[in-house]
Amino acid sequence: MAAERYDALRRERHWQAVWDERGLFRGSEDDRRPKYYVLEMFPYPSGRIHMGHVRNYTMGDVVARYMHAKGHNVLHPMGWDAFGLPAENAAFERGIHPAKSTYDNIAVMRGQLKRLGLSIDWTREFATCDLDYYHQQQRLFLDLLKAGLVDRKTRKVNWDPIDQTVLANEQVIDGRGWRSGALVEQREQPEWVFKITRYAEDLLRALDRLERWPDKVRLMQANWIGRSEGLLVRFAVEGAPPEGHDVLEVFTTRPDTLFGASFLAIAPDHPLAKAIAETNAEAGAFIDECHRHGTSAAEIETQEKKGFDTGLRVRHPLIEGATLPVFIANFIVMEYGTGAIFGCPAHDQRDLEFARAEGLPVLPVVLPPGENPKRFAICEEAYTGDGLLINSSFLDGLDVAAAKDAVAERLTKKKLKGKPVGDRQVQYRLRDWGISRQRYWGCPIPMIHCPSCGIVPVPESDLPVKLPEDVSFDRPGNPLDHHPKWKHVSCPQCGGKAMRETDTMDTFVDSSWYFVRFCAPKSHEPTDLAATRHWLPVDQYIGGVEHAILHLLYARFFTRAMHKTGHVAMDEPFRGLFTQGMVTHETYKDVHGKWLLPEEVSRKDGEAVHAKTGEPVTVGAIESMSKSKKNVVDPETIISAYGADTARWFMLSDTPPERDIEWSEAGVEGAHRFLQRMWRLVREAAAKGAPPSGAKPAKFGPGAEALRRAAHRSLAAVTAAIEKLRFNTAVAQIHELANALSSGLQSAGPHPAPDQAYALREAAELLARIASPMIPHLAEECWAELGHETLLAEEPWPAPEKALLLEETVTIAVQVNGKRRDELTIARDAAKEDIEAAALKLENVVRAVGGRKIKKVVVVPQRIVNVVA
């Protein structure tokens, strides 16, 4: 046979056109088949698709095509997470209007995605920056407002004092503004928030029911919500505290350690700290110092612990006459609990470090098991485990749990200024979701500030609040705020002069309901309830693990909020979640320390050199592909060199989908080689095999039988692997079937007998069918080559012949004292006694036992025998 090669590029275009023409992938609400909603996280239109997209959308496409073949009415849509900071940054840097760059990018990326051959219902496509989408989102905002789920709160932001603008954490580099280079400061400002904390308990509890979510994501969300039970303790402030601050409230999860307390600490933003600063310049300076860095948690918590002694003291609630100093401390945040803590250095690492720095006492009150109470002391590490209480009056001898109860019991009964000293409380780490952004490229918040009526919503009839197109990016800050006319409006209530809200919404709002909009993307309402009832929840959601907390938690909250406001009829948006790994690549630096693209590097005698200059290149760590480190490979170059199926096959092969995959040229070539091999095998089988209409022979010889068994085993294994999203093992199984077909073709010779001819074509057909979700173009080509007039994309998923899956004999290992000494091939259903008898007769076993007395024989049928001697 001529060594004709499969022309992937030409044939892929052909099959894409055929599928498209038939409208195969449109999801319909009028369909009796069971629905299946597959969704991959929609892309930000950054310019071109990257390898992460290829991986993500290939996985989703396998699921979509597989469920389609399994007889489901599949919804598999695509859209664009189109608002966001990068387009706005580009506008500032290069003067391109965000709308233009965004829609241009979408056009490019849509074409790229289409060339991947994804089974997407493109009729439902939209971008979040489409006026229609953000119009509906403004209506949702107003509904949430009416439902009491929107609030206005003061929050801290990164402030660039030179550019006079708010910075995203991303724009703060080493504590400085990315453009001005100025040291960033914290600043408080009023913002719109969604009251996600109202759902904290429900969001936490419902995690238990998300059975098809990875445990690690559920755990991360649970930790993020951070429910903790504890005690609110009210301390009486001694002397003459600022007005209204004679009681200081502290939340603690460790009331048992109260006898070991040596100080109180309050956040720099605590009202008491602010009040003190009004009369105490030193305190004010300290607070300013605390504000002289960004707002990110990592930044705050890795600082050196610093405190300012306010001079105030509070009375210890359980020790008569004892008092504790009150500090302002840089590691206490106002956002959690009451913004104040009592410090027990012996049993909390942060408190210990602070106490050492400030020279405060460290008194152990919990004794680790096995320690001597007289000699036990804390050195460099706080003890946070369980034990019995010491040095603690009436708590002595109790364990931690009992001591917590005893303290709570005592303090809830005590009174301070008419309130109990202690209140049992549940606190959450979760904070309300601040959605205000001082940016242009986002959904305008439909509110108006009126000097006489206050803040009033834009009436529904005045919606949408449209982004003005004539904005300039010639100076830092929010272009909406700088716009000469846009924000000046009349108050919808009194008609007087008023100002529009110039903040836009966090883009996480956009991505919190796009999956709902896909159910009825053209509806004149935000949602079509019937359509949402039909499609939701999303059956399988696939995306990067980097979204495990924020996006997924916000979407879960927003779905609840939409339920409350009558836009959907359910609470949990994603029944199944899969978090894929990233795509990584080696990094390269030239002699000047500048990052190099992989295509700028070549190999010479095993050493990496610059492709043009020949200068040596330093090969760095394997990291996730990122523009900043230039370790990116454009999927387009792979698709145009090898075709989409090769890119898809590479992405699914070898590496488990949840793990990071390393991109390599060799891997791509290997993937391409297999596709060519599969093509050759199927063509040969088509030439030698029985025709599609051929009858099934009554009997099969051993060779044909073996091939049939291999084919059906692979079918069963691939089916199971796809169901569990274990694409790498599915690929391995497909390799095995290709190997079996290859040896079948060889042993059958040039003129196969009828039973062989039948088995060959059956194996080739099954090969094409089980590979079709992953490499749909080649599979379609193979299907046609095998003489079929139908489209493989419209064929149902085959079922294996059960009789071919069961072997009559099994080979089991025989161990002596846990070490494998021999193996035993025996009837599958052999009795335990027979297995044991056969095992003990084995020469190797007899030798290993060496005449010792046999104490016990463990027999696990179909698995193992272990002789204990």
Place this chain on the structure above:
RNA sequence: GCCCCAGUGGCGGAAUUGGUAGACGCGGCAGACUCAAAAUCUGUUGCCCGCAAGGGCGUGCUGGUUCGAGUCCGGCCUGGGGCACCA
């Protein structure tokens, strides 16, 4: 700093979830075909000892549970993700 995850041959990884560690692929080695190369095909390939039969070691390190541990438990080490205004 806090939370989460991962670690198995030269490499990516498999292992019916406590039961033959290394399926499948990449790479290597040997061979076939070829004037030659590419492509393709066949065999082989964890490490050590041994002609072989066979034996020893082996799933990041370390201790434990068990007839039996890559898998479960304790303590470490290394790498990665998230940390609320990147998406």
